[in-house]
Amino acid sequence: MSDATRPRLKVLAAMSGGVDSAVAAARAAEAGHDVTGVHLALSANPKSFRTGARGCCTVEDSHDARRAADVIGIPFYVWDLAERFRRDVVEDFVAEYAAGRTPNPCLRCNEKIKFAALLDKALALGFDAVCTGHYAQVVTRPDGSRELHRAADMAKDQSYVLGVLDDRQLAHAMFPLGDTETTKEEIRAEAAARGLFVAKKPDSHDICFIADGDTQGFLAKHLGTAEGDIVDEAGAKLGTHSGAYGFTIGQRKGLRLGNPAGDGTPRYVLDISPVENTVTVGPAASLDIHALTAINPRWCGTTPAAPGPYTAQLRAHGSETPVTARLDGGELHVAFDQPVRGVAPGQAVVLYDGTRVVGSATIATTQRSTPGPSGA
Structure with a gap:
């Protein structure tokens, strides 16, 4: 059973102020769910979070989300999660770079903010699910368990940054855009047809809390x-x-x-x-990597019981590569069928079985095809 066939639910729609989350909220409401919109205030100084089309979470975005909710005809609130975001995402980002690792803040935000802090608050208030504009699919199996799958349109798939969601979180996640092969132009056309002002709004990109896109300058400010x-x-x-x-x-x-x-x-x-x-x-x-070890694995459903063949994705917009993976205590060991490049500690490795997301882990060490300077 997909999101579209679920029974009527009380849904909290996370609305960033962009076109995807607005259309997702509209589709959830149109499907008959009892939808409430919420915009997350993630900065203590939100005016600093946008330069042109960069980032999100500004006062402007909050107003855009409110206007979209008004058009859809759903209640709307702004929730302040700035302190939690600073601690769990921004400070984690700085600390990881200081330790020589390369983190993915969007993945951390999904894990710690949208499907932890936000979901916990939603459940406490009686909501059944959190709805976002991510392109991915939650599929319910006959036994009632849930699986996370790639979006129907691979070109827009965002399952990589959702690979941190566990079984409990998947049980309360809704992605109305994931099961239709709709181009971004068609999503914008749908938004325009629904009368949503954000239909022509540029997509946000880069790291939302680095307003000018200068990651090195941001880190220098924090780390000297x-x-x-x-x-x-x-x-x-x-x-x-x-x-x-x-x-x-x-x-x-x-x-x-x-x-x-x-x-x-x-x-x-x-x-x-x-x-x-x-x-x-x-x-x-010398960049060729033939294996890696990852820590803190999180499984989107059942923990893999034995070593097996999977495919792995190593970055948000990367391609899949065949691997063999096995668990050893709390560590995930991944061997690549063919060497890969550009793999850095701190990145996430996400395992797939076909279109199903098996889970993810944080890369701790890599093993080079030729010996590296420090045996990395």
Whole structure:
């Protein structure tokens, strides 16, 4: 059974002020559910959260969400979760970069805010489900258990950032946009036909709490500057940097190295050591990863009982790659059928069985196809 065939529910629709969440709320109401709209105030200074089409959660977005709710004909509220967002998302983001890891704040927001803080409050107030504009599907099996699946339209699938949802959260999640193959242009046309002002509103992008899109500047403000060395795989100094947190595994641009590699090939970031404050660079071939270990696994349903073949996705807009995965205590060990690149500690690895999301975990270490500078 999909979202569209569920019985009448009391639904809390999270409305960001964008077109997707507005159409999702409208579809939920049209399906006969008792819908209430809510906008999450996630910043103590919301005017700072938008520059052009960047980000979300501004006063402007709150007004847009309210106007959409008025058109749909549903009650609307603004809930202040700024302190929880600061602690669980923004501070976590800064701490992860300080530790040399590359976090995904959208995934953390879904885990800690939209389907934890928001859902808990919704259930306490008597709501049955939280509705969002994510492109994914919750499917109910004959035995009553629920599964998270990719969206019907793979081009818009957002199941990767929902891979942190557990069975309890899936039982109260509703994604009205996920089971129809509708282009974004058609979603906008639907919004216009419903009289929703946000039909032509640009999509938000990048990190909502970094208003100008300058992640390195944001981190420098919070972590300060600390000059360190940029070295090659043999440890020879090639240049300096003003903060190891300003780099990510696989990065090519912005290294500012005066001398090219001896063979003229580009250099890429291979390793980041916050303790030694060094950044190691080298050739693209040294980025090849054949296995990883991930921690804090979260399962979208039943915990896998035995090692098995899956596919894995390593970033929000990445492709799938075949893997073999096994659990060992609280760790997930993933071996790739073919080497992959651009894998960094702190990222999430999300496992799939066909279109079904099995679960996710946070990458702790990687194993290179050729030995890395620190055995990473």
